[in-house]
Amino acid sequence: MQELVNGLAQGSVYSLTAMGLVLIFSVVRVPNFAHGEAVMFGGMLTLMSVTSFGLPLLPAILLGVVVATAFGLVLSVGVFSRVKDKSEIGQLMISMAIVVIVGAAAIQLWGDEARTVPGAPSMTFLVAGAYVPVTWAIIIAAALLAAIGLELFVRQTTAGRVMRAMSLRPDAAKLMGIPVDYYQAMAFAIGSGLAGLAGGLYVMAFPAQASMGHIMSLKSFVVIIFAGMGSISGAFFGGLLLGLVESFGGSFLSSGYTNSFGFVLLLAVLLLKPNGLFGGRSNA
Amino acid sequence: MPRIDWLGYVVLVAAMAAIYINGSGYALTIGMTIMIWSMLAIGLNVPLGLTGYYHMGIGAFFGLGAYGAGFMAVRLGQPLIVPLLVMPVIGAVISAAIGPIILRIRGLHFATATLAIGMIASDVMNNWVAVTGGPLGLAGIVRPAPMVFGPVTIDLSQNSGFYLLGCALTLALLIWFAWFRTTAFALVLRGIKSDDLQTRAFGYSTMRYKVGAFAISGAIAAAVGVYYAFFIQYISPEPFSFAASSFQAFVILAVGGIGSLWGPVLGATLITVLPEVLDLQPQVRVMTYGAILLVVIVFLPRGLASFGAYLRRAGRAPAREKVQPAPLEQPAK
Amino acid sequence: MRNIFTLAAGSVFVLLASGHAHADTLRLSDMESLTGVASAVYVPQANAVQLAGEQINAAGGVTIGGVNYTLQIDQYDDRTDTSAGVATVQKILGLGAPSFIMGGGTSSISAAYSPIIKDRTDVIVMVTASLLPGLTDNPSIYRPRVTSKQYTDSIVSFVTGNPEFKRVALGVDNKNAGLVNEVPALKAGLLAAGVEIVAEEEWGSGNPQFATQIAAMSRNNPDVLVLRGYPADVARLVKQARELGYSGPIVTNSGMSATDVENAQAAESMDGVVEVVAPVVSDLIAGDLNKEAAQKFEDAYQARFGTPSGLLSVSAYDAVFILTRAMEHAGTTTDVPAIKAALDVLKVSDVPEAVTPIKPYDGDLLFKDRQAQFVTVVRQWKDGKFVPLTFVK
Structure with a gap:
């Protein structure tokens, strides 16, 4: 039972990050390896605003989300919209170079110690024999709410429907006169904002550090690939599943191989269902 | 008959000779590091450059070769030549075994699957203490004793001798690749890169070719791992982690020029030498390194190897204003 | 900076x-x-x-x-x-x-x-x-x-010196060569004194989340957790162990400083934790050794x-x-x-x-x-800081 809670908490962080990435990936179609840096900004801004500027936790998290969103906009408008002519691999390389630069700048600014934000609520509930720290409950609830909200957004709003159209038929969307750049920037902003939220919530319970970005990117890519690209609920459940597999495997089989369990799951899914666990169609 | 790019070889051999004549341990170490990365990037070039498969797990095979060499040398007392012959075969066999399973997918899916293989391999290196020594690694890998052939003595125990072995391997691999990419086999690989389905329609069993390419890269990576193990004489899991190996090899190839002959060497040289010569405050140096990568990728999308073509194009541009841009199809050197 | x-x-x-x-x-x-x-x-x-x-x-x-x-x-x-x-x-x-x-x-x-x-x-x-x-x-x-060997001896004598510690759950950073090398000696030392090792868990340096390891250790009802790793990781591990309901004794070997504990927001969870380690500057000052x-x-x-x-x-x-x-x-x-x-x-x-x-x-x-x-110190976290109990000279 405890393993279930552990897996859901860790998995919710993966979910939040991966949902942001899946939105960016399906609408803009760039392999944005710098996505994890938005998580890092969310986490580090939350941390530094509390510890260095004495901001209360909630505004600090908001600030983190705002900065992560701004980072996403900069990536979209300043970088990826200018390199549309590059090959996929070129775009991947560009995002990797950004990871190198942003990561080093963050270490220069904030150091690279892993830190948890002070002042987060510290109660723990006992639910059916499992301990649930309240921060974990917040993370799980936020991921669920974000998943529902994002699903509603892409299904019920005009902007969301446009984005779905763009993800299904990018060329047609352009021919229809849709201002592609505008919606791509919006997808980047929302996706990065979600990643920033993931970082801000994460740092309440777990440590953030300046060099954490690329790990978060890797895990998010793993989630959206095995969950099936182009599906928000897929990314949500995929993130949870990854967290659960790591938790149960690590606890009952061998904690030294915790990471491997996720990757074995990924390989198994790719071989049995190449379009992903929850993906009917493939964008690949 | 392929056009042989003599100039490239002459420059390369001259550079190799210059390092050898300099002879300092530092120059030789940097030289060997560059060659290790060059060879690994050539290995990566077969599935990635020729076939278009984003292999993100070459570090697993690099590590396989290194650990195989370490195990044979330290636990079984075998000389260099044994793992150098055996490990590439094992690398190829393992690749050939998993190839048919994972080569059904491509693009980012394939990249992530190979990433997973690399990650699992890292966990095994770190946790299978009985064989790999875990984080303690395997120490005491001893280079071969001097060999005397009449008037010629080959002393691989010294850096200078081991460096020459690296030169020989690198040159052999380069010449092999220059030949290989003109073969009918490589032509099919290129066909797969541009259109797998169509290539199959022409009657080629593309899976067999793809597995071949994957196995070749596995063999090369394992061989490079053997050379690395005897170069560094101690192996532990860190150098084979994703960031330190697979990612680095990918960056080197992308910066050097994917699919090109000289890209691996140029990329390896830049990526190895850059941090050594950038005499800046540590994190500023990392940022500068990232910025230089960015500049290369943005302005030389076909890598350093296309620099000559880029200059030629730039020189011609004024005269051919508003005309079609120069064809990108010419093979990068 | x-x-x-x-x-x-x-x-x-x-x-x-x-x-x-x-x-x-x-x-x-x-x-x-x-x-x-x-x-x-x-x-x-x-x-x-x-x-x-x-x-x-x-x-x-x-x-x-x-x-x-x-x-x-x-x-x-x-x-x-x-x-x-x-x-x-x-x-x-x-x-x-x-x-x-x-x-x-x-x-x-x-x-x-x-x-x-x-x-x-x-x-x-x-x-x-x-x-x-x-x-x-x-x-x-x-x-x-x-060396990590000196630590091992001190840990063994501390744990075996307490008659209530009969079931030990061990946690070790599996990327720290010095510590991994000591695992056999640590186990042998404990077993020789009749102490049972009920769980053996690992993590990689820099691991953010230890719930997996904690769940596996708690499941086996240990009398004490013995945790060896980098300070930041161990501080985080202690905090999460308390959050996840482990209330028994914890013995650590990491070299944690007040900063590490603060970075992990673990101050409240640390009460009573005993650490065996080479003294860090704050121990020397608090314990009046080379003060x-x-x-x-x-x-x-x-x-x-x-x-x-x-x-x-x-x-x-x-x-x-x-x-x-x-x-x-x-x-x-x-x-x-x-x-x-x-x-x-x-x-x-x-x-x-x-x-x-x-x-x-x-x-x-x-x-x-x-x-x-080196002299090692046995110190305990009390009211927001480590207090040296004894120096093992």
Whole structure:
């Protein structure tokens, strides 16, 4: 039972990050390896605003989300919209170079110690024999709410429907006169904002550090690939599943191989269902 | 008959000779590091450059070769030549075994699957203490004793001798690749890169070719791992982690020029030498390194190897204003 | 981080100065992982070496064989990369004999350059970072730093000394070579005293979430958790263990400082946790052992770099004094075998500047087979700080 809670908490962080990435990936179609840096900004801004500027936790998290969103906009408008002519691999390389630069700048600014934000609520509930720290409950609830909200957004709003159209038929969307750049920037902003939220919530319970970005990117890519690209609920459940597999495997089989369990799951899914666990169609 | 790019070889051999004549341990170490990365990037070039498969797990095979060499040398007392012959075969066999399973997918899916293989391999290196020594690694890998052939003595125990072995391997691999990419086999690989389905329609069993390419890269990576193990004489899991190996090899190839002959060497040289010569405050140096990568990728999308073509194009541009841009199809050197 | 800029400006200045170094300059090369995954641990060590050099110079330098020398400390970054570390050592060796290397890099790096310097008589490495066993078999390597083996003995005697600790759950950082090497000895020591090991869990350095390990340990109803790893990880692990309902005793071996506990927001969870470790600066001050030197060091460090010193700061700081004192005794900066001979017979009382509590070997010797040994401390977290219970001398 405890393993279930552990897996859901860790998995919710993966979910939040991966949902942001899946939105960016399906609408803009760039392999944005710098996505994890938005998580890092969310986490580090939350941390530094509390510890260095004495901001209360909630505004600090908001600030983190705002900065992560701004980072996403900069990536979209300043970088990826200018390199549309590059090959996929070129775009991947560009995002990797950004990871190198942003990561080093963050270490220069904030150091690279892993830190948890002070002042987060510290109660723990006992639910059916499992301990649930309240921060974990917040993370799980936020991921669920974000998943529902994002699903509603892409299904019920005009902007969301446009984005779905763009993800299904990018060329047609352009021919229809849709201002592609505008919606791509919006997808980047929302996706990065979600990643920033993931970082801000994460740092309440777990440590953030300046060099954490690329790990978060890797895990998010793993989630959206095995969950099936182009599906928000897929990314949500995929993130949870990854967290659960790591938790149960690590606890009952061998904690030294915790990471491997996720990757074995990924390989198994790719071989049995190449379009992903929850993906009917493939964008690949 | 392929056009042989003599100039490239002459420059390369001259550079190799210059390092050898300099002879300092530092120059030789940097030289060997560059060659290790060059060879690994050539290995990566077969599935990635020729076939278009984003292999993100070459570090697993690099590590396989290194650990195989370490195990044979330290636990079984075998000389260099044994793992150098055996490990590439094992690398190829393992690749050939998993190839048919994972080569059904491509693009980012394939990249992530190979990433997973690399990650699992890292966990095994770190946790299978009985064989790999875990984080303690395997120490005491001893280079071969001097060999005397009449008037010629080959002393691989010294850096200078081991460096020459690296030169020989690198040159052999380069010449092999220059030949290989003109073969009918490589032509099919290129066909797969541009259109797998169509290539199959022409009657080629593309899976067999793809597995071949994957196995070749596995063999090369394992061989490079053997050379690395005897170069560094101690192996532990860190150098084979994703960031330190697979990612680095990918960056080197992308910066050097994917699919090109000289890209691996140029990329390896830049990526190895850059941090050594950038005499800046540590994190500023990392940022500068990232910025230089960015500049290369943005302005030389076909890598350093296309620099000559880029200059030629730039020189011609004024005269051919508003005309079609120069064809990108010419093979990068 | 203004202090790092100052540091950078300082090293640039040193580099410029090295162009026209005078004959009375003694060059020490400091090899550290200033970038890469281990940088958070090694930058404070590099700072301490820098500080020692500046203090010695401010006090008029060192006089060796009748000549007054100014120390010049050149920093090298091995980027936490094995090949780069070997290249760095080669680069330092290439500057011309003799070479004196401080810091000495992570376990992997030290093991990789070890064969290169094994047969050389013109180099001394003062290793203060790597805990790798067997490293001091190399005649060029001296280690004025505690080994994980000393910790193992202290942990075993502490745990077996408590009759209530019959079921132990073990947790070890599986990427820390020094600690992994000690697992068999630790288990053997506990088993020999009739203690049962009910769980054996691992994690990789830098792991953010330990719920998996904690669940597996708690499931087996241990009397005590024994946790060995990097300070930041162990602090986080303790916090999460308390959050996840483990309320029993915890024994740690990590070298946690108040900063590590604060970074993990673990202060409230730490109450009662007992740690067995080589004393860090705060223990020395609180436990009145080398108190004056420790306070002086910490004040100077904080004034210079604006942050508290790190786990690996003091031993690196001491190493500068130990090496230069041996040179003074040998009366030479160039005759490396003579300097080694002086190190071999150096007495603990010869280096009063040393902050770490060095436990002398017979005859007050500082090194035996090039390895120093240290007093360990058993300390307990109470009301927001560690309180030394006993020093094991």
